[in-house]
Amino acid sequence: MKVHLTALFVWLFLLGTADAQNFFGLLNDAHHFASAGIHAYPHLNASIDYLYASGHREGVLQRFGMITQVNFPLFSQKGFDFDLRVGAGALIGISGQFKTLTGLTWSLSRTADLNGRYFHSGFKVDLLPGYYGGKWAIAPHLSVNYQPLVHIKHGDYPKRAFQDLYISKDGPFTSPQDGWYRQSNLTLQTGIGIAYFRPRWNVNLIAGFQSQPNSIGLSTFADIGMMPFYSGLNFGYAILAE
Amino acid sequence: MKGLVFWIFSLIGFSSCHKIDDLGVLVPPTVDQDPHLPSVSVKVARKQRLLHVRAFGHPQNPTLFVLHGSFTDIKPYQNLCESLSDKYHVVTWDQRGCGLSERITEEEFTLETAVEEVEVMKSIYSPNKKVTLIGQSWGGGLATLYTSKNPQNVEQLLLIEPMPLTGTDMQRLFKTIVDFRYDNGSWNNLARHGQAIGLRGHEQIDYRAMMMLRSTMTAGYHCDGNHPPEWPVRRVGGFVEYVRNKRLGNPISGFTYDFTQGIHSYPDTVRILGGSCSSLGYSMQLQYSKAHFRHAEVVEIKNAGHRMNIEKFGDVMAAIKSFLKAY
Numbered sequence: 074m075k076v077h078l079t080a081l082f083v084w085l086f087l088l089g090t091a092d093a094q095n096f097f098g099l100l101n102d103a104h105h106f107a108s109a110g111i112h113a114y115p116h117l118n119a120s121i122d123y124l125y126a127s128g129h130r131e132g133v134l135q136r137f138g139m140i141t142q143v144n145f146p147l148f149s150q151k152g153f154d155f156d157l158r159v160g161a162g163a164l165i166g167i168s169g170q171f172k173t174l175t176g177l178t179w180s181l182s183r184t185a186d187l188n189g190r191y192f193h194s195g196f197k198v199d200l201l202p203g204y205y206g207g208k209w210a211i212a213p214h215l216s217v218n219y220q221p222l223v224h225i226k227h228g229d230y231p232k233r234a235f236q237d238l239y240i241s242k243d244g245p246f247t248s249p250q251d252g253w254y255r256q257s258n259l260t261l262q263t264g265i266g267i268a269y270f271r272p273r274w275n276v277n278l279i280a281g282f283q284s285q286p287n288s289i290g291l292s293t294f295a296d297i298g299m300m301p302f303y304s305g306l307n308f309g310y311a312i313l314a315e
Numbered sequence: 316m317k318g319l320v321f322w323i324f325s326l327i328g329f330s331s332c333h334k335i336d337d338l339g340v341l342v343p344p345t346v347d348q349d350p351h352l353p354s355v356s357v358k359v360a361r362k363q364r365l366l367h368v369r370a371f372g373h374p375q376n377p378t379l380f381v382l383h384g385s386f387t388d389i390k391p392y393q394n395l396c397e398s399l400s401d402k403y404h405v406v407t408w409d410q411r412g413c414g415l416s417e418r419i420t421e422e423e424f425t426l427e428t429a430v431e432e433v434e435v436m437k438s439i440y441s442p443n444k445k446v447t448l449i450g451q452s453w454g455g456g457l458a459t460l461y462t463s464k465n466p467q468n469v470e471q472l473l474l475i476e477p478m479p480l481t482g483t484d485m486q487r488l489f490k491t492i493v494d495f496r497y498d499n500g501s502w503n504n505l506a507r508h509g510q511a512i513g514l515r516g517h518e519q520i521d522y523r524a525m526m527m528l529r530s531t532m533t534a535g536y537h538c539d540g541n542h543p544p545e546w547p548v549r550r551v552g553g554f555v556e557y558v559r560n561k562r563l564g565n566p567i568s569g570f571t572y573d574f575t576q577g578i579h580s581y582p583d584t585v586r587i588l589g590g591s592c593s594s595l596g597y598s599m600q601l602q603y604s605k606a607h608f609r610h611a612e613v614v615e616i617k618n619a620g621h622r623m624n625i626e627k628f629g630d631v632m633a634a635i636k637s638f639l640k641a642y
Contacts, residue, residue: 116506150500191511258513
């Protein structure tokens with residue numbers, strides 16, 4: 074495949090990504106809802122969600138739910154990742170069929186690759202204010218993902234980078250450092266969510282662009298004329314009879 | 316009360332963690348951050364920057380520059396430099412923004428300033444005499460570009476699998492160099508890495524970019540694309556790689572560079588080494604690169620890919636020494 078090489082470099086080296094939760098089960102009437110999805114963030118993931126929801130689609134706080142999600146990578150050169158998310162979401166009525174889906178989730182993730190293994194944790198806020206009809210919903214998607222804490226266990230590869238660093242064999246830096254670290258891993262997403270739902274199931278698509286503030290003055294949109302994308306296709310079904 | 320104590324301790328615990336961009340957490344510091352490293356100060360693109368430099372052999376010997384490729388620094392060339400130090404004063408450095416050299420801004424890197432950097436280094440290490448140039452991959456392209464602009468300054472020119480020397484050549488060969496697929500495991504690992512470690516600064520970018528050296532996305536470079544040979548770097552310059560590619564162009568709107576304009580005024584024979592396995596190897600160099608020079612010879616290194624100076628060190632050194640005048 075021919076690729077815009079500069080865009081590929083931006084994706085590979087200059088951007089963070091963030092997983093997305095499936096709160097669209099709040100549009101259904103069931104209490105127990107399971108869903109599965111495939112995602113490109115733009116790396117490829119699969120996810121399984123469980124949502125417990127209550128309430129009716131009336132008033133202001135129409136539906137409220139607790140969600141658990143597990144993410145798995147679909148392709149990996151090395152290592153096995155998982156991403157566990159728990160949180161709460163709500164369907165809030167604003168005016169008639171203008172409503173908003175909101176969600177707040179906390180994540181605990183293990184990511185592994187050629188450089189090492191990472192445990193990281195953070196939270197994500199999702200907001201989908203828009204049209205929520207009887208069968209269809211369409212809404213802009215805005216989210217903020219913040220991962221302030223990461224534990225790093227370096228593999229052999231980055232350790233070898235420190236070998237023979239000094240001609241005199243004597244210097245202060247001899248190995249990369251393992252441990253817990255603070256960071257500013259902030260990812261912003263803006264896109265659109267579309268859902269078709271029936272009483273016991275729904276299918277939804279969410280897609281958009283994402284960016285991560287950096288300290289090197291790179292403006293992704295201006296540089297490559299586009300921004301890295303995220304997308305997800307989910308199918309949800311009420312798993313227990315009401 | 317218990318809740319308050321919990322939150323106070325949590326806050327203390329969080330704030331006592333070190334920051335991920337502290338020196339030496341992910342990658343070795345650069346020369347401007349660690350004075351124990353050997354450096355030279357140069358003024359290029361109107362900016363004073365420190366370069367990580369290593370010199371081998373007696374300064375009275377003829378000067379030979381080794382120019383490294385992309386996604387690397389000078390470490391994988393150390394054996395080569397040491398091997399030539401009996402007859403040459405071998406000087407090699409991490410190019411601006413690469414390896415352990417000081418990081419630069421986007422504006423500071425153009426093909427013109429890359430040539431300026433070589434010229435500044437010549438003015439320091441061989442101000443009155445010609446230099447011999449050995450360049451690999453991108454370094455081969457840079458050595459060609461420098462020679463085309465300053466043929467009078469170059470004693471001998473030897474290229475180890477230079478990148479395609481013109482944008483036209485690159486356009487034809489691009490598919491054999493980068494084969495991008497969404498289901499590639501390396502690509503997915505590299506992209507997913509951003510979930511764990513944010514990419515706010517050079518440390519994080521370089522740490523992630525280093526994985527590219529073990530990627531299977533450029534399998535065509537190697538004899539066994541699924542198991543690329545080790546390439547022992549200290550640190551790569553991820554941001555400069557991005558800027559350099561931006562300067563060179565892309566396969567959709569076109570590659571715009573030409574390293575060979577004026578190279579015909581260089582009168583001497585150029586030797587090009589090409590591996591038998593690499594997509595930038597013997598066949599490609601024979602078909603594309605050789606024709607750009609007035610006199611050139613292409614030497615095949617058997618059972619070797621793009622990293623031939625690591626894979627087949629003895630064969631590569633024999634091919635280099637049989638060309639260099641000092642031997």
